[in-house]
Amino acid sequence: MSEATLVEARSFDFVPETERHGNVRSQVQFWFMVNATxxxxxxxxxxxLNGLGLSWTIVAVVLGSVAGTLFQAFHGAQGxxxxxxxxxxxxxxFGSRGAVLPLFAAVVTQFGFAIFYIQTGAQAIVDVSGASQFSxxxxxxxLGAMVVAIIGYGLVLKVxxxxxYATLLNLVMLTLAALxxxxxxxxxANPQFALLPFLAQFGASAIYQLAIAPIVSDYTRYLPARTSGAAVSAAVFCGTMLSAVWLEILGSALSIASPGVDLIQAVHELGNSFGFGLGTATMIISACACLITAAIxxxxxxxxxxxxLEAFRPIRSTAMLRGITIAVGGLFVIFASLSLSSSILTAFSGFLSLLGYFLIPWTAVNLTDYYFVRNGKYSITDIMRPDGGIYGMWGMAGLVSYGLGFVAMIPFFSSPLYTGPIAEILGKADVSxxxxxxxxxxxxxVLTRNHxxxxxxxxxxxxxxNTLN
Incomplete structure (x- = not known):
């Protein structure tokens, strides 16, 4: 895809060097916005919520975000x-067909989170306009998110x-209002500390960042191949860390200052207190950010x-095919958003958190292979073959490692739908x-040592x- 092309045709396929563009600085802005909702x-x-003071919450947010973002950001160099x-x-x-397992979790998680972005963005518009047409x-x-996604990477990056810029200014103003x-x-000054709430905040911040890992290379693959991998990873790290830590600290301060009040309502009221239309501006910018993130x-x-699908039957990537896939998925998300009540959304949030667990051992296997086992030496030709080529249809080392990692996590799970026995002992802190x-x-x-x-x-x-050229 050239920059002059309106609608992106690429989807799952390889991006040749002639279609690469962009720079590292744009990646910082992009990844900053991914968490800026x-x-x-x-x-x-x-x-x-569990009684941790603000100072220790800030420590837990920073440490947890660093831990999760390190793994997330390392995927950036792969693009x-x-x-x-x-x-x-x-x-x-995992093999061409074995990879369907983490792919399924990624599909449901991505479209699932879109429901929450649409709900939140629509609610922000209702709060500002006073209108009742939530649906x-x-x-x-x-529909707006679908249009942006169908046009593709180029438009997403520009938007x-x-x-x-607007989001950064808005956050600066909100921070002044908070101060x-x-x-x-x-x-x-209130150094209220308890280990279990600290671990709960640490785990929540880390997992929130790890959840981004399955999409990182989707948006770094268009950078020229000569781009420094370390620079790309640093851009992803700095971008997502800044917005995540900033908003999470603001959220923790509002939670303590306004217990029992919905955080979005609390932000709106904080902005109104400051004046200059900050509360209204925050809701409008929030709605735009939600729309863009839903498009992502x-x-x-x-x-x-x-x-x-391509693992079972050869598919030629076209703009039409990509557009149809996005349209079908988008319509499903809109229907689900209209159908789910607020009480069901709480349970659905728990379901998505369980799905997120499926992606954690995938991250470990994928990064270990890239940085320590194969050292980034891959045949792109074989990866793109439905039969897996030299990698086969079923990668037993990856599948077994993935399974062992997932099973080992189960006693440590802590979500609204299921809490493991060890997590119960830890006060429902999630360190899975x-x-x-x-x-x-x-x-x-261990399983690849004799390969x-x-x-x-x-x-x-x-x-x-291949990646050696």
């Missing part, structure tokens, strides 16, 4: 090097860049769908991601498309 506020309220979206790269570790605004948000109108000094989930969800990452990583290293990588490398070098 009011939904992020709720993550920062986990510690205070320019491989020229492929994130989840199809899993064929190396109409949901439909408008969904995110423009929105980042003026909230008893920040008093809250900071539509985009990545459709890529994952086509990646899974640590267990999953460690077990899946160690298992994969003939030297023989595989001969085939990789001979492949028309």
């Amino acid at each position: 009011l939904i992020t506020l709720y993550t920062g309220g986990v510690g205070p 320019p090097r491989m020229g492929l979206p994130q989840m199809i790269q899993s064929r190396v570790q 109409l605004f949901q439909i408008m948000m969904g 995110e860049k423009l929105a980042s 003026i109108y909230l008893p920040i000094g008093t809250m900071i 989930t539509f985009y990545s969800g459709s890529v994952a769908v086509l990646s899974a 991601f640590i267990v999953g990452l460690v077990v899946a990583t160690v298992s994969y290293v 003939d990588f030297a023989g595989e490398l001969v085939t990789v070098r001979a492949a028309p498309l």
Whole structure:
């Protein structure tokens, strides 16, 4: 895709060097916006909800975000090097058909989160306008997100860049309002600490960042192959860290200052207290941010769908096919958003958190293979073959490691739908991601120790498309 092309044709397929463009700075703005939605506020309220003071909540937010973002950001370097979206790269570790398991979790998670973005954006519009047509605004948000996603990467990047300036200014103003109108000094001076709430906040912040991992390369693959992998990972890290930590800390302060009040309502009231139309501006900017982020989930969800289908039957990537996939997924999201009541949405949120657990051992296996086992030496030609080529249809080392990592996590799960026995002992603090990452990583290293990588490398070098050129 050239920059002059209106509608992107690429989806799951390789992006040749002639179609690469962009720079690292634009990636910082893009990833900043991915977390710059009011939904992020709720993550920062986990510690205070369980009695943790603001100062220790800030420590937990920062440490948890760093831990989760490190794994998320390392995926960024894979995009320019491989020229492929994130989840199809899993064929190396899991096989072309074995990769359908994490692909399925990625599809449902991406389209599932879109429901919440549409709900939140529509509610922000209702709060500002005073209108009662919540359903109409949901439909408008969904259709708008579909249009942006169908046009594709180029438009998403440009819209995110423009929105980042308004969002940054808005956050600065909200922070000033918080410093003026909230008893920040008093809250900071109260060193209320308890280990279990601290662990709960740490885990929530880390998992919130890890949830982004399945989409990272979708948006770094268009960068020129010569782009420094370290620079790309740093851009992803800094962008998502800044918005996540900023909004989570603001959310934690509002949770303590306004207990029992919905955080979005609390932000609106804080902005109104400051004046200058800040409350109204915040809701409008929030609605725009939700629409754009919903478009991102539509985009990545459709890529994952086509990646899974292509493992069973060769598919030629076209703008029409990508557009139809996004439209079908988008209409499903709009219908679900209109159908689900607020009480059901709470249960659905728990369902999505369980799905997120499926992606944690995938992250471990994928990164371990890329950085330590195969060291980024892949045959793109074989990855794109439905039969998996040298990687096969079923990658047993990846599947077994994934399974072991997931099973090891179950006692540590802590979600609205299920809490494991060890999580109960820990006061429902969720540290399952640590267990999953460690077990899946160690298992994969052990299970691949006897693989003939030297023989595989001969085939990789001979492949028309590979990461060695």
